Amino acid sequence: MKGDPVINRHSGVPLYGQIAQDLEGRLGDDYEPGDRLPSVAELAERYEVNRLTVHEALGVLVRRGLVTTVKGKGSFVALPIIRWDVRAGQDASLTQAMGERGHAVENRVLGVVEDDDPELREQLGATRALLRFESVRYVDDEPWSMTSTWFDPDRFPRLDELWVDRSSLHLVLKQEYGVRMRRSTRTFAALAADATEGQILRVPVASPILQARGLNVDEQGRPVAAVEHRFRGDRIQFSVELG
């Protein structure tokens, strides 16, 4: 149990920042993962500040993924981050790897649109406009990533009909087209979630997103699909063996 909160009103440091730091120091100590924090009103009284100031402090912790808030219920210490290694390698299927570990993995295709990106088109050697599939991956009913996948419609005809409502793209490609897909290049970047991504992935706007873009190829090294994954930063990390 830590001592009384000490807030310095004349240090030049914003009160909400001091409160956020004080609360962060108590996480895992006074407050353990899953615990409910004192209510905003309670904290406001304890720190002798306005409710809004407490709300701003909690906002800092929420955006950093340390605290989650539920309207009508309260604020809770976030559960320990479950990081999952998505290892590069011959097996490009997360669905399969997770399934073997007893997790329910589901891919939902949100939609398919024509997307005439000249650069991607050249990468895939397509002569017509590519098809872009938008999908979301859920692990145990929790959204983990959004994915855009670009295909050459001439090489994979009717893929839109075949993939929708089936969990694994890799299975569809293998069973329907005889193609074993593996990862080739990847580019990693850290982004901030926009409003749409926040809504679909159920994270606050501006939460960290691990973006992995690249090319998938078949066993002969021929390009199969261009992909862009946007993983929830609090759920995924990506391990790579470099050459």
Place this chain on the structure above:
Amino acid sequence: MKGDPVINRHSGVPLYGQIAQDLEGRLGDDYEPGDRLPSVAELAERYEVNRLTVHEALGVLVRRGLVTTVKGKGSFVALPIIRWDVRAGQDASLTQAMGERGHAVENRVLGVVEDDDPELREQLGATRALLRFESVRYVDDEPWSMTSTWFDPDRFPRLDELWVDRSSLHLVLKQEYGVRMRRSTRTFAALAADATEGQILRVPVASPILQARGLNVDEQGRPVAAVEHRFRGDRIQFSVELG
């Protein structure tokens, strides 16, 4: 020039969210990179809301890296993101690569501490506590990344004296110890900047950080150092060729 702002006060969507979206839609259109946005007071009048509500809307855009604010001056449309490919490969030195392109790269060693992490110690095959170097990399006087580097003090005696005040670790290792260091494994994750990282990297708290952890090895594949880079998400992306 887009039309008048349209804000729906009874849609259930927060006003600051609507304002953020409206402003975002005008970026690159009404307001170009580097332009000053209307003042908070001006926007409050235009949207017929309180100043605080405008401030919250700008906060969303700031945290997403689309807008920067300067106290006393105004709010500005962020400059286009300069993404830099840090490619994996035989040459592990960013300093050298950037220098060849006419950028001034500087590494400042903030400090050296003993750090007895058993796991890292085993990875490096050390028999004593490791030394952890904390450094910051600046490109054209702008902070780009923070780095922690763990060394076996027995293998690299006096490294602390030799590295401090010299720009490139790779040069020091090559010239003083005859070691050519290259990247081996890497793990990528997207984090949110804490208060310290935000201050040093000059980004808002909770900004996206691309974390790259891994092992560097010499030409014989023997471990040389464990590293953890924390790159500003708005400045760096990382490209990898997978096996």
Place this chain on the structure above:
DNA sequence: TAGTGGTCTAGACCACGCT
């Protein structure tokens, strides 16, 4: 119905940059 977090207002003061 009571308690919770989320939003919004009106008004105030501050620190900062510029002229």
Place this chain on the structure above:
DNA sequence: GCGTGGTCTAGACCACTAT
């Protein structure tokens, strides 16, 4: 000195959850 963004208060209303 004035305009700027940043912070904070007091008070209000709302939507949601649980009882």
